[in-house]
């Protein structure tokens with residue numbers, strides 16, 4: 001059996017664990033701060049704990065389970081990490097520096113069971129769900145690599161659950177990780193700074209709406225009709241657009257006054273980017289009276305997938321048509337394409353032509 005991964009425990013659970021070792025509760029406070037606030041990678045570094053306690057802890061638990069296999073730096077400053085879990089499963093994380101904040105894109109699964117035809121991760125299939133500890137650990141390692149262990153990040157940190165996997169098919173671990181990360185005495189990344197993207201797992205969209213302190217939601221659409229969406233995102237056969245959008249409508253009731261949720265629409269040349277499709281998309285959203293915005297994501301090249309990004313002018317025209325029909329639309333700037341770190345490019349590749357940072 002795997003030792004208990006302490007990064008996946010809340011303060012309260014860590015206290016229970018510490019007490020089960022016949023240690024006083026205040027030790028849990030020290031350990032939690034060591035792991036989640038100082039972001040230490042080993043018990044050995046927790047020099048405020050007695051040696052015997054550190055030995056006892058390492059007998060029963062662990063704090064670092066991901067091994068860095070490779071690390072890539074993009075010309076735009078984006079970093080991609082390829083890790084292996086204890087059982088050798090690939091996990092990828094992307095760190096995206098921006099002027100006023102950093103964004104960390106984490107993975108919720110190793111591989112992905114959904115078979116979206118435009119996404120490279122689909123080719124891995126589902127390897128396994130990640131644990132809450134493995135999710136939290138991705139963020140800790142990325143922050144430490146960017147700023148140094150224990151250094152307070154100079155900018156705010158946003159998280160996006162848009163790496164490998166379908167977060168809503170690993171719902172419990174995902175919510176657990178989000179709860180752990182919001183603790184003020186730890187990472188203190190509040191759910192309001194977190195956005196989770198789903199391909200459209202309808203029951204979980206409805207469930208998320210009922211959670212009081214919940215993250216923001218993004219829904220990947222990729223097509224304005226069931227016919228095309230069935231083809232591009234087979235999950236649509238299970239939950240077609242009508243059901244998906246009615247769940248979104250339900251979710252809308254849980255939005256705060258200034259909050260919106262996002263639809264993502266990957267732009268595939270000649271497939272889903274015509275004027276007619278822009279009108280269909282606008283009509284679809286307007287019919288459901290959704291207070292959403294649309295992010296247009298230029299397709300990121302993903303060999304050997306048979307798609308090409310829509311030309312810049314096409315994307316702009318598509319956006320204008322949406323806007324002219326009252327749908328707010330934005331064009332997303334791809335980050336980290338040169339190191340296969342952009343949306344849909346995470347496929348555990350560590351190919352020699354990429355320049356790894358050493």
Ligand code: SAH
Pocket residue numbers: 118119120161162163164165166167197198199200218219220221222264265266297298299300301302343344345
């Ligand atoms: N499974 C989740 C989260 C991961 S994908 C989901 O489907 O939402 C994150 C976003 O990247 C999704 O909106 C997806 O549609 C988009 N995407 C996938 N492959 C892409 C590609 N090759 N180029 C651009 N965006 C892509």
